[in-house]
Amino acid sequence: MKTAPFQQLHVFLAVARLQSFRGAARELGVSTAAVSQSVRQLEEQLSVVLLQRTTRSVALTDAGRRLVEEAGPGLAQAAAALQGALAQPGEVVGRLKLSVPRAAVPLLITPVLPSFQARHPRVEVDVIVEQRLIDIVAEGYDAGVRLSETLERDMVQVRLTDAFRFVVVGAPAYLKQHGRPERPEDLLQHKCIVLRSQTTGTPYAWELERGGKTWRIPVQGSIATNDEMAGVAFAAAGLGLTYALEPSIQEPLDSGRLVRVLEDYAPTVPGFFLYYPSRAQRSEPLRLFIEAARELAGGMG
Helix, strand or coil: CCCCCHHHHHHHHHHHHHCCHHHHHHHHCCCHHHHHHHHHHHHHHHCCCCEEECCCCEEECHHHHHHHHHHHHHHHHHHHHHHHHCCCCCCCCEEEEEEECCCHHHHHHHHHHHHHHHHCCCEEEEEEECCCCCCCCCCCCCEEEEEHHHCCCCEEEEECCCCEEEEEEECHHHHHHHCCCCCHHHHHHCCEEEEECCCCCCECCEEEEECCEEEEECCCCCEEECCHHHHHHHHHCCCCEEEEEHHHHHHHHHHCCCEEECHHHCCEECCEEEEEEHHHHHCHHHHHHHHHHHHHHHHHC
16 A cells, blocks of 8 residues: 555545445535545555445445444544644634434533533534434444443443433323323323334334333334424324323423323433443543533532
């Protein structure tokens, strides 16, 4: 290899992260043909196939996945170092990319951003809102937010909230017409908003618990969604019962648009955590964001 193909590597990582040649071209401000040529040149220099291409999709090969995992963080760190060289003394320049579930945005991200941006106006924050479980390293994220039970063990975890409950709720008009479920099994006789996994598309079974016993109820209904907050809106409109994080629906609960049912069976989960790979601790924007998030968590305690 005569020269280090850093530009081609940069283009390849964009394609891998976006899973699209066209999307990478838009982000980089070049033509799709130029992106395709850069990736092809990199593959020729390395003598490996990095991407499997079809007319509908782009997927990493094993070699491509290894390259993303091993080279991605280093290239991001180098880019941050170049940006940092332009900063004034004491000023932080960089970019922070976060994967966040929708329910966590008003609870955690929106409260943190004003003070964070006021302190560090030259840090760009890219918040990608999604429910699917992703590999934040392979997809180029600095950190993510998840419930603790879905976190990989090799990730550093920073608690952002106290424990909270998942609750079953419905509109007063729905409950007046159809009655209130009194036991978990009663949900099978009700219209429920079916919640689908964004990762697999399969319906969630609603989990309930009481006195050490647990239930997984495969609820049914004529309306399904892969977005929990859409399910809340449908329930508030009287279309059925839904299952949601209690802190994320405090406003419709307080206003009476939604009412809790089966409260004695509401399960408690440890809460939301910010998580990131240990090697990302060298990222100054991430370190500062963690400080701001911890301040928020302390103020909520």
